[in-house]
Amino acid sequence: xxxxxxxxxxxxxxxxxxxxxxxxxxxxxxxxxxxxxxxxxxxxxxxxxxxxxxxxxxxxxxxxxxxxxxxxxxxxxxxxxxxxxxxxxxxxxxxxxxxxxxxxxxxxxxxxxxxxxxxxxxxxxxxxxxxxxxxxxxxxxxxxxxxxxxxxxxxxxxxxxxxxxxxxxxxxxxxxxxxxxxxxxxxxxxxxxxxxxxxxxxxxxxxxxxxxxxxxxxxxxxxxxxxxxxxxxxxxxxxxxxxxxxxxxxxxxxxxxxxxxxxxxxxxxxxxxxxxxxxxxxxxxxxxxxxxxxxxxxxxxxxx
Amino acid sequence: xxxxxxxxxxxxxxxxxxxxxxxxxxxxxxxxxxxxxxxxxxxxxxxxxxxxxxxxxxxxxxxxxxxxxxxxxxxxxxxxxxxxxxxxxxxxxxxxxxxxxxxxxxxxxxxxxxxxxxxxxxxxxxxxxxxxxxxxxxxxxxxxxxxxxxxxxxxxxxxxxxxxxxxxxxxxxxxxxxxxxxxxxxxxxxxxxxxxxxxxxxxxxxxxxxxxxxxxxxxxxxxxxxxxxxxxxxxxxxxxxxxxxxxxxxxxxxxxxxxxxxxxxxxxxxxxxxxxxxxxxxxxxxxxxxxxxxxxxxxxxxxxxx
Ligand SMILES: Nc1nc2c(ncn2[C@@H]2O[C@H](COP(=O)(O)OP(=O)(O)OP(=O)(O)O)[C@@H](O)[C@H]2O)c(=O)[nH]1
Ligand SMILES: Nc1nc2c(ncn2[C@@H]2O[C@H](COP(=O)(O)OP(=O)(O)OP(=O)(O)O)[C@@H](O)[C@H]2O)c(=O)[nH]1
Ligand SMILES: [Mg+2]
Ligand SMILES: [Mg+2]
Numbered sequence: 202x203x204x205x206x207x208x209x210x211x212x213x214x215x216x217x218x219x220x221x222x223x224x225x226x227x228x229x230x231x232x233x234x235x236x237x238x239x240x241x242x243x244x245x246x247x248x249x250x251x252x253x254x255x256x257x258x259x260x261x262x263x264x265x266x267x268x269x270x271x272x273x274x275x276x277x278x279x280x281x282x283x284x285x286x287x288x289x290x291x292x293x294x295x296x297x298x299x300x301x302x303x304x305x306x307x308x309x310x311x312x313x314x315x316x317x318x319x320x321x322x323x324x325x326x327x328x329x330x331x332x333x334x335x336x337x338x339x340x341x342x343x344x345x346x347x348x349x350x351x352x353x354x355x356x357x358x359x360x361x362x363x364x365x366x367x368x369x370x371x372x373x374x375x376x377x378x379x380x381x382x383x384x385x386x387x388x389x390x391x392x393x394x395x396x397x398x399x400x401x402x403x404x405x406x407x408x409x410x411x412x413x414x415x416x417x418x419x420x421x422x423x424x425x426x427x428x429x430x431x432x433x434x435x436x437x438x439x440x441x442x443x444x445x446x447x448x449x450x451x452x453x454x455x456x457x458x459x460x461x462x463x464x465x466x467x468x469x470x471x472x473x474x475x476x477x478x479x480x481x482x483x484x485x486x487x488x489x490x491x492x493x494x495x496x497x498x499x500x501x502x503x504x505x
Numbered sequence: 506x507x508x509x510x511x512x513x514x515x516x517x518x519x520x521x522x523x524x525x526x527x528x529x530x531x532x533x534x535x536x537x538x539x540x541x542x543x544x545x546x547x548x549x550x551x552x553x554x555x556x557x558x559x560x561x562x563x564x565x566x567x568x569x570x571x572x573x574x575x576x577x578x579x580x581x582x583x584x585x586x587x588x589x590x591x592x593x594x595x596x597x598x599x600x601x602x603x604x605x606x607x608x609x610x611x612x613x614x615x616x617x618x619x620x621x622x623x624x625x626x627x628x629x630x631x632x633x634x635x636x637x638x639x640x641x642x643x644x645x646x647x648x649x650x651x652x653x654x655x656x657x658x659x660x661x662x663x664x665x666x667x668x669x670x671x672x673x674x675x676x677x678x679x680x681x682x683x684x685x686x687x688x689x690x691x692x693x694x695x696x697x698x699x700x701x702x703x704x705x706x707x708x709x710x711x712x713x714x715x716x717x718x719x720x721x722x723x724x725x726x727x728x729x730x731x732x733x734x735x736x737x738x739x740x741x742x743x744x745x746x747x748x749x750x751x752x753x754x755x756x757x758x759x760x761x762x763x764x765x766x767x768x769x770x771x772x773x774x775x776x777x778x779x780x781x782x783x784x785x786x787x788x789x790x791x792x793x794x795x796x797x798x799x800x801x802x803x804x805x806x807x808x809x810x811x
């Protein structure tokens with residue numbers, strides 16, 4: 202009876218066995234909300250190990266303390282250490298008389314070209330001139346997809362047709378932007394699987410030849426455990442097949458409008474990559490459906 | 506095999522159970538927990554995994570009453586059976602009929618591979634001697650018609666679409682009518698990507714279905730999808746009569762469990778899997794050989810039927 206009294210009213214020193222069931226339930230909740238298994242368990246284990254041995258103030262339940270600690274941990278992980286301000290960077294480049302280049306990369310169908318056209322719209326709203334480089338020279342319809350967006354947005358699309366070397370197309374596009382005084386070049390690339398090493402090599406070459414100012418990885422909010430493998434695979438491929446230190450700077454989290462409260466993919470990608478920030482979030486299929494990332498909103502959806 | 510890691514975790518869990526001196530509740534629970542964790546790590550939806558664990562426990566407890574049954578074998582069989590149920594809902598897919606018109610409509614989330622699969626599926630039937638036509642009923646996505654057209658042209662499959670008509674319902678109906686009149690046997694209708702959160706898109710899908718009266722509707726789903734798979738698949742099934750599933754991008758690193766959850770949600774079997782971007786990278790799918798490959802054993806059907 203005495204020990205029961207203690208758990209209820211506090212002054213209780215937390216032991217592993219108090220935390221185990223609570224943390225297992227929290228890990229399962231994170232998994233349900235689409236946090237990758239490995240990440241969910243790593244997170245709850247680290248929260249538990251911080252709590253062991255702590256004394257709870259009176260009237261605090263173990264469950265409440267664990268939830269509180271996990272909320273703090275998630276907030277800490279998702280909060281970027283370095284904020285990427287695309288508009289400011291593009292301004293700085295323009296003032297220095299340089300063309301600012303952004304490359305989009307990711308697996309097939311995640312929303313690279315659509316996100317690129319949203320970024321294009323956003324840059325145009327902020328007064329930048331833009332050239333789109335059609336470096337997906339493989340997928341059927343990829344070039345006309347961009348041309349359709351270009352026409353709607355009043356922006357030229359630089360292309361050399363299908364079958365060409367994407368690195369060379371990007372280089373020629375940047376060259377044209379330099380000559381014509383265009384502020385920003387947006388480089389679209391073909392979707393590819395991490396396991397497809399010829400295609401990953403070609404992507405590394407594009408980065409090496411063009412040294413883009415901003416490298417954005419596009420990952421779907423819908424992706425499950427594979428999200429981590431995709432992001433880490435692209436990063437590793439740029440290391441393995443390249444000789445420059447340029448690598449992924451940030452993440453575009455697409456299709457955020459199709460997951461309801463299953464927002465965990467964001468946590469998986471940021472945690473597994475050791476803090477690559479989510480720069481932009483895609484929230485629909487229109488040009489204005491692009492937003493900043495709300496750490497608070499995501500943590501709330503995960504913990505409620 | 507993409508699901509290799511999952512398979513070996515499940516096999517290991519089964520083996521650990523078999524090696525235990527005595528199979529008591531704790532051994533059974535540990536094994537089920539490990540199998541559950543392996544399935545969740547492969548993106549099978551959490552509620553589905555909890556149901557599967559419950560179903561296995563029930564199956565084992567029920568039969569425990571009977572005397573003289575090998576408990577380990579019983580548990581193994583229950584696990585296999587539930588895994589097969591996961592990929593095989595027992596429904597037979599629609600089989601196209603020669604000499605008549607078979608309209609196949611493809612639906613699914615944005616970017617999951619519908620247009621690519623339309624080309625692959627057309628190519629698959631054409632090579633088997635069917636008269637095939639492709640209809641582009643996606644008037645929304647930029648470049649959608651050009652994409653289908655280029656794929657169709659490469660494979661020399663007749664296609665129908667429009668650069669000016671903005672209603673997918675009209676294009677779909679016109680295209681299907683045209684091919685029907687010309688005696689085409691397989692007419693594949695490619696539709697726009699959509700998701701359950703946008704009602705207008707679901708309404709549009711229902712209207713296209715009403716206009717073309719498909720003989721079967723195939724839900725196309727990306728192997729990499731996670732926990733949202735089940736909700737999305739259920740929502741599609743509620744609005745159109747999904748008859749089967751195609752899982753795409755199985756050549757990637759994804760485990761495919763999310764897409765498996767779509768099978769449970771739609772009560773529809775997987776008919777093909779996509780193994781790459783090229784037109785011939787489509788493979789017919791067989792549930793039981795899939796599970797036996799998954800667990801690395803050939804004698805699974807024998808085990809299940811005891
Ligand atoms: N709902 C929703 N759909 C999106 C979003 N972003 C992109 N899409 C849709 O996803 C589909 C694929 O988008 P794309 O931009 O073509 O994808 P991609 O990565 O360029 O594809 P590939 O070049 O073929 O690899 C399209 O139907 C887009 O409209 C988003 O934020 N929300
Ligand atoms: N690696 C691989 N890529 C695939 C496969 N199936 C489709 N893709 C790629 O996935 C991307 C999206 O395919 P689409 O056919 O455009 O998808 P969709 O469902 O028609 O897209 P929306 O019409 O925008 O909804 C393209 O880059 C395809 O080449 C596959 O089995 N393997
Ligand atoms: Mg693209
Ligand atoms: Mg399409």
